[in-house]
Amino acid sequence: MMSKTVFITGTSSGLGKLTAIRFAELGWNVAAAMRTPEKETELTAYDNIKIFKLDVTKVEQVQMAVEQAIAAFGKIDVVVNNAGMGTYGPLELAKEDAIDWQFAVNARGPINVIRKFLPHYRANGGGMFINISSFMGITTAVPLGSLYNMSKFALEGLTEGLYYELKPFNIELRLIEQGGSTGNNFKESITWNRDENIKDYDDLMTKVQNLMNTADTSGQLDDPQIIVDAIVALATGESKKFRTVIGAAGNDLMALRNSVPIEDYLETIANNYI
Numbered sequence: 483m484m485s486k487t488v489f490i491t492g493t494s495s496g497l498g499k500l501t502a503i504r505f506a507e508l509g510w511n512v513a514a515a516m517r518t519p520e521k522e523t524e525l526t527a528y529d530n531i532k533i534f535k536l537d538v539t540k541v542e543q544v545q546m547a548v549e550q551a552i553a554a555f556g557k558i559d560v561v562v563n564n565a566g567m568g569t570y571g572p573l574e575l576a577k578e579d580a581i582d583w584q585f586a587v588n589a590r591g592p593i594n595v596i597r598k599f600l601p602h603y604r605a606n607g608g609g610m611f612i613n614i615s616s617f618m619g620i621t622t623a624v625p626l627g628s629l630y631n632m633s634k635f636a637l638e639g640l641t642e643g644l645y646y647e648l649k650p651f652n653i654e655l656r657l658i659e660q661g662g663s664t665g666n667n668f669k670e671s672i673t674w675n676r677d678e679n680i681k682d683y684d685d686l687m688t689k690v691q692n693l694m695n696t697a698d699t700s701g702q703l704d705d706p707q708i709i710v711d712a713i714v715a716l717a718t719g720e721s722k723k724f725r726t727v728i729g730a731a732g733n734d735l736m737a738l739r740n741s742v743p744i745e746d747y748l749e750t751i752a753n754n755y756i
Contacts, residue, residue, distance in 0.1 A: 483736065484528070485509055485510055485511050485558075486510050486511070486559040486560070487510065487511040487512070487513065487555040487556075487557060487558050488505050488510050488511070488512055488513070488558075488559065488560040488561070488717060488718075489513040489515065489548075489551055489558045489560070489561045489562070489599075490502050490512065490513070490514055490515065490561075490562040490563060490564055490565040491516075491536060491538055491562065491563055491564050491565040491591070491595060492507075492515070492516065492517045492538075492565030492566065493515060493516050493525065493533075494516040494517065494518060494521070494522060495516040496564075497564060497614070497660075497709055497710070498514075498516075498564040498565070498606045499514075499524065499708050500706055500707070500710050501527065501562060501564065501710050501713055501714075502514045502525055502531060502554055503524075503525070503528070503636050503696070503743070504699040504710045505529050505712060505714065505717075506525075506528045506530050506558055507741050508714065509530070510530070511530050511531075511555050511702070512525075512528070512530060512531040512532070512533075513532055513534055513547075513551035513554065513555060513558065514531050514562075515533075515534045515535075515536035515547055515551075516533065516535070516536060516642075516749045517535070517536065517563075518632045519533045519534065519535050519537075525583045527666075532551070532555075534550055534551055535547065536556070536565075538563075538565045538566075538587065538590075538593070538594055539583075539587060539590065539691075540592030541585040541592055544594045544595055544598050545598055546600070546724050547646075548595070548598040549601060552602055557602075557606060558599065558602060558603075558609065559609060559610065559717075560609065560610045560611075560612060560717045561595060561596070561599055561609070561610070561611050561612070562612045562614065562713060562717075563583050563591070563592040563596070563611065563612070563613045564614045565587060565591055565597055565612060566587060566588050566591075566614065566633075567583075567584070567587050567588065567625075567673070568627075568630045568672045568673070569583070569584040569629045569630055569672075569673050569674075569675065570626050570627055570630060570672055570673070570674055570675070570690070571626050571674045571675030571683075571687065572582075572594060572626060572675055572680075572683040572686075572687075573613065573628050573629065573675070574680070574683075575675040575676055575677040575680060576629060576647075577675070577691055577740060580629070580673065580675060581629060584629045584630065584632070584633050584739070585629075585633055585636070586634070587633075588630070588633030588634065588635040588636070588637060589637055589640065589681045592613055592637060592640065593640065596611055596644070599611075599617070601654070602649075603648075603651065603653050604651050604653070607651075608651065608652030608653055608654070609652075609653050609654070610653070610654040610655075610656065610716070610717065611644075611653070611654070611655055611656070612656045612658060612713055612716055612717065613637055613640075613641050613655070613657050613658070614660065615634050615637050615638055615641075615658060615660070616630075616634045616659060616660060616661065617660070617661055617727060617728075617729070617731065617732030617735060617736065618630065618631050618634050618726070619631065619635050619637060619638045619659065620634075620638055620657075620725065620736070622658055623635075623681025624689055624690075624751075625686060625689075625751070625752070625755045625756075626683075626686065626687065626690045629675075633688060637657075637680075638657065639712040641655050641656075641657050645724070649701075655724070656716045656723070656724060656725075657708065657724060657726070658712060658716075658725040658726050658728065659725055659726060659728065659732055660704065660709050660728045660732070661704055661728070661732055672694070674687075674691075677710050678709045681735070686755060686756065689753065689755050696725045704728060704729040708726055708728060708729075712726045713740075717741070
């Protein structure tokens with residue numbers, strides 16, 4: 483039996499790299515896509531991993547990477563849309579390019595990748611897209627996370643909408659609802675909206691930043707290998723879940739949101755910060 487092939491975006495570090503390594507160790511072929519392949523040294527040690535240059539916000543580059551991966555492996559069975567970033571801070575303080583970049587990477591990026599793979603999947607009679615979202619896209623928006631939440635809510639809607647139009651082609655959609663994970667450049671992947679001339683948001687900024695700065699040591703971040711295991715379970719068919727919520731935080735917040743009116747839920751979250 484020929485090995486299956488997975489195409490993963492954002493594999494230069496963190497969850498993307500760990501996922502690429504796990505699939506390779508399981509005998510899958512791996513098309514590892516990243517913005518700076520010339521800097522990669524770890525994934526190049528695997529014979530069944532090939533690296534492709536990809537910035538998901540550049541449509542021409544997406545087209546080239548998809549074509550090159552298909553040419554290299556013949557068939558792609560699973561695509562993992564993992565590339566993402568987080569912009570936090572008051573919306574009023576956000577620069578125009580920060581707003582556009584948040585949407586470009588987290589929402590338009592997966593759209594670009596999915597669109598370029600659809601002809602290949604339809605020709606092969608099926609395939610799977612696993613979109614890496616966040617519990618912030620389905621259970622709760624977090625204080626100062628309006629732009630990040632927007633992008634993940636958009637990814638959720640995109641994935642649900644695609645379920646219906648792609649089901650006739652045997653193309654499957656899956657969502658991973660994760661929180662932050664240890665060793666996944668959690669704090670380093672966040673950019674903050676700031677304006678030294680506006681101090682009105684300083685108290686809230688301090689509270690939220692302190693929470694994030696202690697997330698690693700307070701047990702709020704998940705083991706990334708648990709997330710990798712969930713991705714593999716979906717890709718192999720061991721799990722058939724449309725949404726996989728990972729971690730105590732996401733599951734607890736989802737349970738709370740489903741148990742009380744939205745007004746009460748919003749007040750509960752707000753009271754923790756304000």
